[in-house]
Amino acid sequence: MRERIFLLLDAGHSEEPLARIVDIVLISLISLNVVAVIFESMPEVYAHYGPWFDWFEIFSVSIFTVEYLLRVWSAVESRNPRYKSPVKGRIRFMLSPLALIDLIVILPFYLSSLFGADLRMLRALRLLRAFRLTRYANSMNLLLQVLRDEGPIISAALFVLLMMISVAASITYLAEHAAQPEAFASIPHALWWAVVTMTTIGYGDVVPQTLIGRICASVIGIISVGMVALPAGILASGFNEALHQRRRRYEQLVDNVLEDGVIDADEHHQLHQLQEELGLSQHEAAAILKAGYRKMSHLTEICDQCGKVILLPSPDDPEGGGTTRLSKFG
Amino acid sequence: MRERIFLLLDAGHSEEPLARIVDIVLISLISLNVVAVIFESMPEVYAHYGPWFDWFEIFSVSIFTVEYLLRVWSAVESRNPRYKSPVKGRIRFMLSPLALIDLIVILPFYLSSLFGADLRMLRALRLLRAFRLTRYANSMNLLLQVLRDEGPIISAALFVLLMMISVAASITYLAEHAAQPEAFASIPHALWWAVVTMTTIGYGDVVPQTLIGRICASVIGIISVGMVALPAGILASGFNEALHQRRRRYEQLVDNVLEDGVIDADEHHQLHQLQEELGLSQHEAAAILKAGYRKMSHLTEICDQCGKVILLPSPDDPEGGGTTRLSKFG
Amino acid sequence: MRERIFLLLDAGHSEEPLARIVDIVLISLISLNVVAVIFESMPEVYAHYGPWFDWFEIFSVSIFTVEYLLRVWSAVESRNPRYKSPVKGRIRFMLSPLALIDLIVILPFYLSSLFGADLRMLRALRLLRAFRLTRYANSMNLLLQVLRDEGPIISAALFVLLMMISVAASITYLAEHAAQPEAFASIPHALWWAVVTMTTIGYGDVVPQTLIGRICASVIGIISVGMVALPAGILASGFNEALHQRRRRYEQLVDNVLEDGVIDADEHHQLHQLQEELGLSQHEAAAILKAGYRKMSHLTEICDQCGKVILLPSPDDPEGGGTTRLSKFG
């Protein structure tokens, strides 16, 4: 019973229809919560539908509370050995980042009921529920992994950026302070201008007007275009590399699986699971599989209409039995 | 007769002079339509030349209608087996994306004639005719393929972006609501600010003025520069990879074709067709061909003036006959 | 005599000291002309120093005219066979892009003297003299080559961008026309807004104010961040690839030159010339050379202080004679 609940709540890893339904219900509820927070903030909407929003909030928090309690209760069923012990394991689970997000998302409701705190502030905090969706997005893991891997380089680029912003703000402060004593009243004021300029947002609320200020701003603008884009470029190329590694991992499984020339039901399941885990598109998976077959000197085609892999009979294997086995995979 | 019309209308795949003329006429007509829609919207231009625009519209719709009917009629000549059956095949063709665009482009005219609907709205809709040009652009396919391949990653990046926009809007709403009750009247108002800031457009119509609002905006601005550029970076590197694959495909054909050391008229035609299909530039194709020759230990040069490949006589092949055969290819 | 003048004027390819001086004088004169055009446009500067600018203009045009005539006269000495014939060759040379720029740069002066045309307009045209500097920048060729190679893809991306700008302008025109009849008076007015938004410039002079207009603008803004960056990403990765090819070309020469284990004066000259032609930095060249030596199982080091390549004596070559030969290269 506890194991079953654990599997039902364990996002993305079970293939059972009921688990899928649980996933979809929770994703919809979270998305509706985000939409509700945004609309609730409009006075004219809240004036008309206020009670509905309040009831929806109570309903959502009830579901999330039950879900949270079930997760904590069933955590000991996890394959992770750290969560095995009944008390210590559950406390460890409750302190894991995902579980903390789950708690933060329901806590404000209970706190405001208990202490009658400012509701407006707490309502907006509910938007953090959006982060719960990360649990269901496989590709997000890739994004976070790249961020972690390229961490030291990105920190260095950010540090250079912050230093440049500080220096740019100080120089422009010295140049513009006399001409615009209000907009450039101090370096922190100039920092606002520097950030808006170096990110190329350029609101235009603060603009240098002296000759020296404009020359500084021009140099800063041209340099910043290159510097600000650096972290993005590094992230993108790190991402690209991570994507390649994912494909190589799928290729290796394809090669293993095709060693005997046949993909049986079990191997098909393995491929499907790895594809989901890596977040590969149907198109990519089919292309890798096709390449794998080609290496084995079979001829394959991707059907123009259904996008499935068609295994043509090769001279060595006149029955071409692979086609039928593959057709259910595509 | 029906087959001939099919081939004439089948963009980019036939080499007949008449088919080329049909292509050019249709491309010109579509481009003129886009220009007409833009100029027609200017009241002073429409006041003077109104009837001309109306006649041009009737003329264009007539041509497009005839073209559409001929396409539907000749669809059964397509190599695609799904369109072979006289009735079902034609209905399937009419539901294909390209045929639907062709229909949407002429339908508004007939609807407005029948029901007397608002002409202004419908006139602007004619701008969708521009999308018909995609039929004639080979490189566009590459663009769409990359978008499809990198789909899951780009969706993940977009999802993170939307979440960040929502959270940024909520935080800045809380910080600025009291100071600017009009510009930050609700979270949807703050969403407009967040989008304008995170895409670095920065109109300046809504600008945070409190200290906390500016600190939030600065952090958001710096983060967004990296996050917003991610999808672009992924697309660009996916593109780059797809371009490499195209070149490799051309290289393989060059290798096959050069196996006997001679490019005959038929192989020349094959190379030319693949080059057009892949959208390779003359320069790239010549470079790949040159490299292919070099692998066969022939000496080749690219002529400085005409850019054509010159095959120098190699020690093993004193006649150097390849030169003349190649000169018509360059 | 004619050959000597040809070599003196032939930018970047001769190593003679006098040719270098001619290069530097011409580059300085062009740069001073650009600065003069910019300062001349300031009324208060022109009021004070007007005659000086006029004399400088007459002086510059004289030099450029003499240079142009000498170039045309000596063009027949070029290695290019198309310019060999005394009359036809010179006319062909005069129609080459670089010679046309040289002519356009001096022509306005003579035209304004003859016909008394508007001087202000013509003065600004002199800024085109800046383009004459391209003759002296080796890296520029790489930039232009990449632009040519990636041409079809960049055109496709630009075409998609133009189509998106048109469609975005039309939709926002429909949404905003009623609310802002002046700023969105017609689609061409909306086109201005669309370009300013999609390039993320965001002046803020035209901003959508209706709900639908803002939703359109948000979607357009988010899409455009990805689409607008595509051509830049393609250019950058094309550039990167071209840089790699350059390095490979230098590597090949290094391998050839090192086959006998010794770099003599002639080979040193060859390496130096290719390095200049390819625009490789000293650092890169030294790194490639070092790698070349390592392949030959010699041990080399880059000196920490002077950055030169030090060839350590290898077990097979106990005299280590390479060091002295290399030391003059570093």
Add this chain to the structure above:
Amino acid sequence: MRERIFLLLDAGHSEEPLARIVDIVLISLISLNVVAVIFESMPEVYAHYGPWFDWFEIFSVSIFTVEYLLRVWSAVESRNPRYKSPVKGRIRFMLSPLALIDLIVILPFYLSSLFGADLRMLRALRLLRAFRLTRYANSMNLLLQVLRDEGPIISAALFVLLMMISVAASITYLAEHAAQPEAFASIPHALWWAVVTMTTIGYGDVVPQTLIGRICASVIGIISVGMVALPAGILASGFNEALHQRRRRYEQLVDNVLEDGVIDADEHHQLHQLQEELGLSQHEAAAILKAGYRKMSHLTEICDQCGKVILLPSPDDPEGGGTTRLSKFG
């Protein structure tokens, strides 16, 4: 004694606890100085806490002066042979870029005490102290190396950019001068507009209003999106390549070290030092090490909880002794 002080001050290279503390104290002091400069510029803050800022300044300068003198005194202990001679070596050290920054950072204080110069200007100059932090950031070296390597290409791109800005400014000046005689009073005024537009900052303080001016601005905007992003793209891909080289260097050391299948204390230390020097993350280092072990046909795993490398017993090495040795590395 002198050697000990040299090692204590030599940032990042010593592993002694005391040297670490010296590093942390200096980094904190520099960071506090940057914060102090920014807050000091706020009149209301300086009015209240002025004396505190003055005392902090005197304290900081004292520390920095002592540090500078100790560095100069102990410079002869450096491994660099150029600094060995007692007098000449110390003068050479004082002229090295890092030592000059150290001097510039303390000099203003003494100059203003001596000559009573304008304090405001000098106070802001103290922000340059931030650059002293570069001494402690390993990843910064990578950034600077890439900038140096890609120098000629980036100069070419910058030169094209400057030429484009000049030409764009001149054309728009001609188009807008009559309509906006104040904002486009001269080409230098137009240059300000061109820089703000081409970097996509778009303040909106100067906006073209004539038809021709807007057409020019649109073309310039679309071109600039591609051109301005070029240097950033080149930098990012150069960076990416440099990162790969770093990883390859670590891989080589791992291969060397694993030749005997065992990582002893000395080799562990070597790996750790190279990892620090290259600025590799713990995650990357572990991944490379794991791959190295795999090549040797040992089976390894990364522990899910502690992130450490677990060396599984291989069939050839039944004792699996590597595990314990590795566990202290992870």
